[in-house]
Amino acid sequence: MLPFYLLTFAATIQAHNLLPGSCNFESNTCGYTSDADFTSWTLHNDGRFVAVEAAMSDEQEDEIGADAGPQRDITGVLLSPALELGEWSCIRLVYQISGSGSLEVLQRMEGKSFDRPLWSSQAPSDSWVISSMDLQNNTEPYRVIIEGKPGRNPGSSVAIFEIHISPGYCLDCDFEESHLCGYSNQWNANVNWYVGGGGSQLLHNNIPKDHTYNNRTGHLMYVDSIYAKTFKEVAKLVSPMTTVPMSGCLSFQYQRSEERGNLFSVFTRDRLGQYQELWRAGTENKSEWSGTLEEWIPVQVDVKAPYSVQVVFEVSFNSPRGGRVAVDDISFSPEFCSTDTEPTFDPSIANCDFESGFCHYIQEQAMSSWRRVSVKPNIFRNGDHTTGAGYFLLAHSRLSPHSGYVSRLIGPTLPGNMKYCLRFYFSLRGFNQTDQALAVYLQQQKGSSQEKIWTQRERSRGIWITTDVTFQTSQPAKVLFVSTCRSFWDCGSVALDDISVRLGDCELTAGSVSSSSLPGHCDFEAGLCGYTQDKQSDGADWVWRRGPTPTSYTGPRGDHSTGLGYYLYMEASPMLPGQSVRLLSRHLRGTRGPQCLRFYYHMYGSGTGQLSIHLHKDGEDALLWQLSGEQSIAWLRATVEYRSDSQHQIVFEATRGSSVRSDIAIDDLILESGPCPEMEIKASVGTSNEIE
Numbered sequence: 001m002l003p004f005y006l007l008t009f010a011a012t013i014q015a016h017n018l019l020p021g022s023c024n025f026e027s028n029t030c031g032y033t034s035d036a037d038f039t040s041w042t043l044h045n046d047g048r049f050v051a052v053e054a055a056m057s058d059e060q061e062d063e064i065g066a067d068a069g070p071q072r073d074i075t076g077v078l079l080s081p082a083l084e085l086g087e088w089s090c091i092r093l094v095y096q097i098s099g100s101g102s103l104e105v106l107q108r109m110e111g112k113s114f115d116r117p118l119w120s121s122q123a124p125s126d127s128w129v130i131s132s133m134d135l136q137n138n139t140e141p142y143r144v145i146i147e148g149k150p151g152r153n154p155g156s157s158v159a160i161f162e163i164h165i166s167p168g169y170c171l172d173c174d175f176e177e178s179h180l181c182g183y184s185n186q187w188n189a190n191v192n193w194y195v196g197g198g199g200s201q202l203l204h205n206n207i208p209k210d211h212t213y214n215n216r217t218g219h220l221m222y223v224d225s226i227y228a229k230t231f232k233e234v235a236k237l238v239s240p241m242t243t244v245p246m247s248g249c250l251s252f253q254y255q256r257s258e259e260r261g262n263l264f265s266v267f268t269r270d271r272l273g274q275y276q277e278l279w280r281a282g283t284e285n286k287s288e289w290s291g292t293l294e295e296w297i298p299v300q301v302d303v304k305a306p307y308s309v310q311v312v313f314e315v316s317f318n319s320p321r322g323g324r325v326a327v328d329d330i331s332f333s334p335e336f337c338s339t340d341t342e343p344t345f346d347p348s349i350a351n352c353d354f355e356s357g358f359c360h361y362i363q364e365q366a367m368s369s370w371r372r373v374s375v376k377p378n379i380f381r382n383g384d385h386t387t388g389a390g391y392f393l394l395a396h397s398r399l400s401p402h403s404g405y406v407s408r409l410i411g412p413t414l415p416g417n418m419k420y421c422l423r424f425y426f427s428l429r430g431f432n433q434t435d436q437a438l439a440v441y442l443q444q445q446k447g448s449s450q451e452k453i454w455t456q457r458e459r460s461r462g463i464w465i466t467t468d469v470t471f472q473t474s475q476p477a478k479v480l481f482v483s484t485c486r487s488f489w490d491c492g493s494v495a496l497d498d499i500s501v502r503l504g505d506c507e508l509t510a511g512s513v514s515s516s517s518l519p520g521h522c523d524f525e526a527g528l529c530g531y532t533q534d535k536q537s538d539g540a541d542w543v544w545r546r547g548p549t550p551t552s553y554t555g556p557r558g559d560h561s562t563g564l565g566y567y568l569y570m571e572a573s574p575m576l577p578g579q580s581v582r583l584l585s586r587h588l589r590g591t592r593g594p595q596c597l598r599f600y601y602h603m604y605g606s607g608t609g610q611l612s613i614h615l616h617k618d619g620e621d622a623l624l625w626q627l628s629g630e631q632s633i634a635w636l637r638a639t640v641e642y643r644s645d646s647q648h649q650i651v652f653e654a655t656r657g658s659s660v661r662s663d664i665a666i667d668d669l670i671l672e673s674g675p676c677p678e679m680e681i682k683a684s685v686g687t688s689n690e691i692e
Contacts, residue, residue, distance in 0.1 A: 269310045
């Protein structure tokens with residue numbers, strides 16, 4: 001266990017400024033209630049915690065009998081009382097997952113069909129663990145939802161010892177409480193961070209007065225070199241992982257002795273373990289602990305974190321005489337430390353779906369052959385990626401009149417010293433050599449140097465394929481898309497659509513892009529996202545698949561999300577005409593206002609039947625949307641706006657047509673509260689490969 005976590009959680013936390021929604025479960029649940037539709041959480045008064053436990057053991061099942069049916073997964077949902085916390089606050093959860101299971105914390109807003117995930121874990125532990133999550137400013141009341149799912153193994157359980165809600169950011173800490181705000185020591189055999197102060201004389205009698213109270217009863221964190229044994233012994237004090245993007249000013253107080261014998265730095269560390277230095281103590285500070293108190297030194301440093309990070313206070317020693325470092329009163333402000341600090345760059349200026357023009361992208365010269373085109377939905381050629389009936393860019397090098405058959409598209413300027421994630425969709429046709437069909441370069445603003453950051457290596461498939469490219473530049477640069485043909489006879493066409501740029505590594509931002517990471521969204525990359533097959537239909541199921549469907553001249557050649565991922569489809573071959581498959585959403589809460597369903601459908605094949613969307617409640621279906629017959633070889637987007645003031649489900653029903661060439665597919669489902677942002681695109685079957 002961590003050195004300073006020897007402070008037991010069993011002692012009652014004498015917290016200050018606790019907000020409503022906090023609970024230590026000492027004698028009651030503080031207004032928290034179990035959702036009656038799920039397994040109840042049990043209050044253990046002797047141990048002061050609530051828990052939801054695994055199903056009965058095999059022996060208990062045998063006593064009941066084998067006819068009890070298959071063992072079901074157990075889920076306990078704990079609801080907080082309605083909270084009205086207008087200012088930013090921090091939830092600290094002390095919990096334990098024994099055996100196997102999962103725990104998730106969500107935020108439920110009135111009028112929203114889906115809860116917003118705040119945090120989740122599946123890591124089992126032999127002891128109590130603390131986790132922190134930020135609750136952003138909110139003007140409307142909400143509830144905190146805690147969902148526990150113990151594993152099926154006997155003895156598995158999910159327990160909560162304490163819920164601690166305090167004002168401010170989770171990074172804030174004065175180290176006056178035993179939970180230490182979720183800060184942890186990354187254990188080292190020789191040097192570690194310890195809790196100092198509190199009237200105790202740990203190791204030395206000249207521990208400084210803390211900064212918070214300026215006396216020896218207050219607490220601080222310190223690390224000492226006395227036990228250092230090797231060169232570059234490192235001690236790390238690590239903050240909880242932030243749960244939302246945060247930009248602003250990080251402040252803290254420190255004291256440092258023997259500055260030539262230690263290095264004191266502050267870093268951010270992301271979920272991939274990548275470090276970025278924020279600040280390093282210089283040699284100009286002459287404070288030393290020589291038995292008399294020196295002034296605490298304040299530090300302010302700007303943080304720009306577009307995704308979750310930890311703040312790491314790191315001290316390295318060269319020898320046992322490397323001295324000591326103390327830290328106290330860490331705080332965060334959403335305002336940058338200096339008014340001269342550049343605001344966080346908004347990379348969305350480089351986003352473009354080409355529906356309304358070229359956005360901020362330009363051609364290198366007037367004769368460059370990137371053209372903005374659209375293809376009417378038809379059975380001969382794919383339309384754009386955005387809607388299936390919109391616009392995209394096409395570089396058809398055979399039509400390029402200038403020498404070299406080179407088409408260049410230049411994006412807006414991106415600031416230097418930042419890491420970016422570029423995502424775009426492309427489609428190739430007719431290239432013999434694909435290595436030069438499409439490449440992406442970084443063009444430095446100073447000089448004419450270009451750095452290739454991506455080259456197309458996929459064989460020409462004629463479908464929309466996505467790619468993610470992480471890059472970093474030391475100075476301002478532009479993204480350059482280049483298509484090249486070696487000769488007239490080697491030329492094909494290159495299509496480009498839906499370019500987006502985000503801050504950070506693509507591996508870290510992938511979760512924010514994947515539709516399955518958001519409530520009510522599903523791209524089927526990791527399964528059915530809580531959607532279920534309706535076994536009361538004709539007996540067939542929606543099929544989870546990637547790549548083309550097995551029957552020729554019907555079905556998609558790839559999914560809509562990435563081109564190489566998964567989708568759901570109805571395989572018509574084993575079904576009879578008129579038979580159907582039904583897919584049910586999870587139960588959705590009713591709201592007074594409108595709700596919006598958006599999805600992509602694929603209806604290609606001479607015998608294509610019918611795709612219907614139903615609202616299912618009180619045992620009955622109400623038709624919301626319906627389309628029959630062959631539509632296009634492309635994925636097309638549909639939007640459906642509806643209202644329901646009571647609990648309901650959305651049903652996707654595909655009906656087989658007259659022949660086996662009637663596969664119907666769906667992908668990228670989005671269910672959201674509120675009106676649909678745009679009207680449904682009415683796709684009509686075209687009869688030619690018309691490019692407008």
